Amino acid sequence: MGAPLKVAIAGLGTVGSGTAKLIQANADLIAARCGRPVQLTAIADKIKKSEPDISLDGIAWYDDAEKMVAQADVDVVVELIGGMGVAKRTVEAALAKRRHVVTANKAMLAHHGLALAQAAESAGVTLAFEAAVAGGIPIIKALREGLAANRISRVSGILNGTCNYILTTMRDSGRDFADVLNEAQKLGYAEADPSFDIDGVDAAHKLALLATVAFGAKIDIASVSVEGIRNVSAIDMQYADEFGYRIKLLGIAEADDGGISLRVSPCLVGLNAPLATVDGVFNAVVAEGDFVGRSVYEGRGAGERATASAVVADIMDIAAGRQVPTFGVPVASLKELSTKALDRRVGASYVRLTVIDRPGVFADIASAFRDESVSMESVLQRGRNANANVNVVIVTHDVEDAALLRALKRLRSNDAVVEIPHMMRIETPQPV
Amino acid sequence: MGAPLKVAIAGLGTVGSGTAKLIQANADLIAARCGRPVQLTAIADKIKKSEPDISLDGIAWYDDAEKMVAQADVDVVVELIGGMGVAKRTVEAALAKRRHVVTANKAMLAHHGLALAQAAESAGVTLAFEAAVAGGIPIIKALREGLAANRISRVSGILNGTCNYILTTMRDSGRDFADVLNEAQKLGYAEADPSFDIDGVDAAHKLALLATVAFGAKIDIASVSVEGIRNVSAIDMQYADEFGYRIKLLGIAEADDGGISLRVSPCLVGLNAPLATVDGVFNAVVAEGDFVGRSVYEGRGAGERATASAVVADIMDIAAGRQVPTFGVPVASLKELSTKALDRRVGASYVRLTVIDRPGVFADIASAFRDESVSMESVLQRGRNANANVNVVIVTHDVEDAALLRALKRLRSNDAVVEIPHMMRIETPQPV
Numbered sequence: 072m073g074a075p076l077k078v079a080i081a082g083l084g085t086v087g088s089g090t091a092k093l094i095q096a097n098a099d100l101i102a103a104r105c106g107r108p109v110q111l112t113a114i115a116d117k118i119k120k121s122e123p124d125i126s127l128d129g130i131a132w133y134d135d136a137e138k139m140v141a142q143a144d145v146d147v148v149v150e151l152i153g154g155m156g157v158a159k160r161t162v163e164a165a166l167a168k169r170r171h172v173v174t175a176n177k178a179m180l181a182h183h184g185l186a187l188a189q190a191a192e193s194a195g196v197t198l199a200f201e202a203a204v205a206g207g208i209p210i211i212k213a214l215r216e217g218l219a220a221n222r223i224s225r226v227s228g229i230l231n232g233t234c235n236y237i238l239t240t241m242r243d244s245g246r247d248f249a250d251v252l253n254e255a256q257k258l259g260y261a262e263a264d265p266s267f268d269i270d271g272v273d274a275a276h277k278l279a280l281l282a283t284v285a286f287g288a289k290i291d292i293a294s295v296s297v298e299g300i301r302n303v304s305a306i307d308m309q310y311a312d313e314f315g316y317r318i319k320l321l322g323i324a325e326a327d328d329g330g331i332s333l334r335v336s337p338c339l340v341g342l343n344a345p346l347a348t349v350d351g352v353f354n355a356v357v358a359e360g361d362f363v364g365r366s367v368y369e370g371r372g373a374g375e376r377a378t379a380s381a382v383v384a385d386i387m388d389i390a391a392g393r394q395v396p397t398f399g400v401p402v403a404s405l406k407e408l409s410t411k412a413l414d415r416r417v418g419a420s421y422v423r424l425t426v427i428d429r430p431g432v433f434a435d436i437a438s439a440f441r442d443e444s445v446s447m448e449s450v451l452q453r454g455r456n457a458n459a460n461v462n463v464v465i466v467t468h469d470v471e472d473a474a475l476l477r478a479l480k481r482l483r484s485n486d487a488v489v490e491i492p493h494m495m496r497i498e499t500p501q502p503v
Numbered sequence: 504m505g506a507p508l509k510v511a512i513a514g515l516g517t518v519g520s521g522t523a524k525l526i527q528a529n530a531d532l533i534a535a536r537c538g539r540p541v542q543l544t545a546i547a548d549k550i551k552k553s554e555p556d557i558s559l560d561g562i563a564w565y566d567d568a569e570k571m572v573a574q575a576d577v578d579v580v581v582e583l584i585g586g587m588g589v590a591k592r593t594v595e596a597a598l599a600k601r602r603h604v605v606t607a608n609k610a611m612l613a614h615h616g617l618a619l620a621q622a623a624e625s626a627g628v629t630l631a632f633e634a635a636v637a638g639g640i641p642i643i644k645a646l647r648e649g650l651a652a653n654r655i656s657r658v659s660g661i662l663n664g665t666c667n668y669i670l671t672t673m674r675d676s677g678r679d680f681a682d683v684l685n686e687a688q689k690l691g692y693a694e695a696d697p698s699f700d701i702d703g704v705d706a707a708h709k710l711a712l713l714a715t716v717a718f719g720a721k722i723d724i725a726s727v728s729v730e731g732i733r734n735v736s737a738i739d740m741q742y743a744d745e746f747g748y749r750i751k752l753l754g755i756a757e758a759d760d761g762g763i764s765l766r767v768s769p770c771l772v773g774l775n776a777p778l779a780t781v782d783g784v785f786n787a788v789v790a791e792g793d794f795v796g797r798s799v800y801e802g803r804g805a806g807e808r809a810t811a812s813a814v815v816a817d818i819m820d821i822a823a824g825r826q827v828p829t830f831g832v833p834v835a836s837l838k839e840l841s842t843k844a845l846d847r848r849v850g851a852s853y854v855r856l857t858v859i860d861r862p863g864v865f866a867d868i869a870s871a872f873r874d875e876s877v878s879m880e881s882v883l884q885r886g887r888n889a890n891a892n893v894n895v896v897i898v899t900h901d902v903e904d905a906a907l908l909r910a911l912k913r914l915r916s917n918d919a920v921v922e923i924p925h926m927m928r929i930e931t932p933q934p935v
Binding site: 093381392 | 533648653831
């Protein structure tokens with residue numbers, strides 16, 4: 072049995088606390104699997120609970136993470152503070168001191184990951200972030216090592232548990248977005264300021280990290296097209312159900328000879344697709360490689376214990392001496408790929424128009440679609456309401472998004488179309 | 504860029520050929536991700552095709568694998584011969600020469616894995632087998648590293664693509680087992696001698712390997728209870744459908760304080776279970792850990808390219824210097840766990856009885872179940888056929904298997920019960 076690996080945790084919130092518990096609860100099997108014990112020797116947090124739910128024996132307590140990094144004699148610093156201020160300074164200080172770093176901070180990595188990975192390389196230490204993407208699912212390891220022999224063409228997934236919980240509940244209950252969000256906030260499944268989750272920002276951060284590893288390419292977080300779930304209505308849920316789809320907030324990253332495209336948006340997913348049945352707070356990622364074909368990874372996307380599982384897996388790789396560059400290859404080897412216009416995607420879409428129910432509207436819609444060569448698979452209008460607003464819902468055949476967007480633009484100049492058309496892509500898995 | 508890793512392939516069959524193709528096709532990204540090139544420098548196979556579909560430039564050809572190991576100057580020997588004869592001698596010789604070994608040979612490892620892992624440890628080299636279980640899915644890496652911090656309580660899955668193809672086709676077509684097997688043989692999805700697959704032996708080998716890693720325990724392959732799919736009939740498919748289930752050949756390994764249990768058997772799986780929609784030649788594994796909860800891994804379970812993806816991932820770990828004990832911990836640290844009697848399982852079951860359709864039979868069945876306190880959720884008898892054979896199908900409530908087996912034993916002495924009762928467990932995922 073080798074010498075213990077000494078670990079410091081910066082930030083004893085939900086995930087920090089779970090990580091401490093896990094290191095203590097499964098110390099025996101962690102040591103057996105690493106060939107050496109993993110010891111928690113320092114914790115930094117502003118608030119020290121009077122009755123902590125972990126043992127603090129032998130653990131040095133700091134009220135300041137940067138002070139801990141400066142003073143504590145540890146091998147690994149686990150950054151679970153979040154955000155870009157203290158968290159980033161703590162990580163930078165730890166790397167400068169040649170300490171390995173494990174973090175769950177997707178926002179920091181999506182914005183500053185390359186510089187931090189470069190700093191880790193220069194210091195000859197590990198910067199690992201399994202817990203930053205899809206909680207307990209070991210998807211970063213799968214992409215970086217398990218599927219490493221493959222040229223990955225596409226990685227997609229359900230990456231935000233809050234959105235998936237809201238969408239699942241909307242569907243199950245028939246209730247509208249605002250109502251379900253309000254309840255999710257009361258239950259602690261959504262933040263008081265929910266925009267980071269429901270506007271797709273969090274999913275975009277995770278998607279950028281997945282794409283960096285999957286494609287071995289530099290990803291500019293600003294190049295990710297982001298649309299959240301605020302505009303998904305109860306009526307969309309009903310129509311999707313009727314057409315045989317589920318609505319999911321998907322992150323989709325694709326790479327081909329034309330470049331890469333990254334987008335986060337609510338999509339309709341066929342019931343036979345692997346992501347259709349991933350409900351509630353679960354996350355899932357689908358990776359498509361040139362040799363492995365399609366593989367799917369599903370598990371809890373958040374929560375104290377599942378995220379701790381990922382944090383400690385990274386610590387165990389360090390303890391066992393298994394070193395991998397942060398993004399799978401050294402930063403200098405990451406490719407610069409051009410960005411492909413998102414509207415070049417070819418596929419079916421769902422469109423909901425709010426129109427005034429009067430003669431001729433249907434013909435106007437049909438003409439606009441015809442003029443852009445967009446062919447309709449089905450058109451539905453439930454109920455009549457002469458001269459008042461009604462929903463018209465259209466499912467298109469496969470078409471380039473650009474053509475559909477042109478057709479919708481034509482319709483916006485029609486005074487019977489009273490709201491901005493609501494469009495969602497239909498994602499149908501291709502045979503792989 | 505470091506010195507090339509020199510690789511020899513023993514056995515240029517389907518997987519060997521795929522591995523050679525992959526090493527050549529993706530040489531650039533493999534080198535980038537490993538920090539050094541991976542070079543195929545030797546191949547052993549009895550037959551050398553006159554028009555091979557890979558480049559043989561710079562590759563030494565041997566018609567004998569053992570001779571190759573003795574003579575070729577390589578870092579890694581990839582054993583893709585299969586079986587226990589030449590394959591095992593080749594692996595033993597390679598390890599004795601301190602060569603790393605990568606293999607897809609589940610039968611060899613299920614029977615001789617501990618001795619071979621011990622030999623690898625003594626030699627200080629890697630013996631890796633990602634490709635032996637679930638084809639392209641990196642499930643061994645997930646259990647050994649990604650979920651390594653967890654105490655795993657259960658690992659289960661669809662582990663044999665041939666059986667899953669047959670069961671999927673039976674359900675889709677309504678045809679009977681023998682008919683579909685015959686077709687699968689013609690299509691090359693089943694071997695001329697199919698017993699290894701359809702009798703569950705192959706799935707048992709894979710389950711034993713999964714359990715060894717998941718539980719960190721020595722598994723005696725003889726302790727795995729094995730039942731194949733020969734007795735699954737078209738009528739079972741119909742009834743399962745009617746009750747809202749799919750029939751899948753599952754391997755299930757469980758560990759608790761009472762010991763471990765391993766079984767391979769056809770099971771009914773609820774439509775909401777993660778394995779219900781895994782069809783055709785796809786495999787899937789569900790792992791349940793004390794921190795991560797339930798996570799699911801799905802992908803192609805066989806085939807030249809998917810299996811090659813797993814073989815090359817193992818080679819890349821070696822190239823990058825990432826070393827892990829074969830089963831996650833050194834052989835000396837593998838635990839000896841007691842075996843738990845399988846009939847202690849508590850759950851629902853499906854029972855099909857073939858009985859003579861005459862007055863009183865139903866009452867006899869009901870009495871036998873009542874006398875063993877087995878409560879029935881539903882009983883179906885489709886059609887009447889006075890004094891001839893009919894099927895009676897029962898779904899029980901949760902009960903210990905032992906009690907149900909006693910009830911079925913009672914019925915076997917009833918002369919109206921004309922065949923051995925056919926029982927399949929219903930697997931309902933517990934909340935995790």
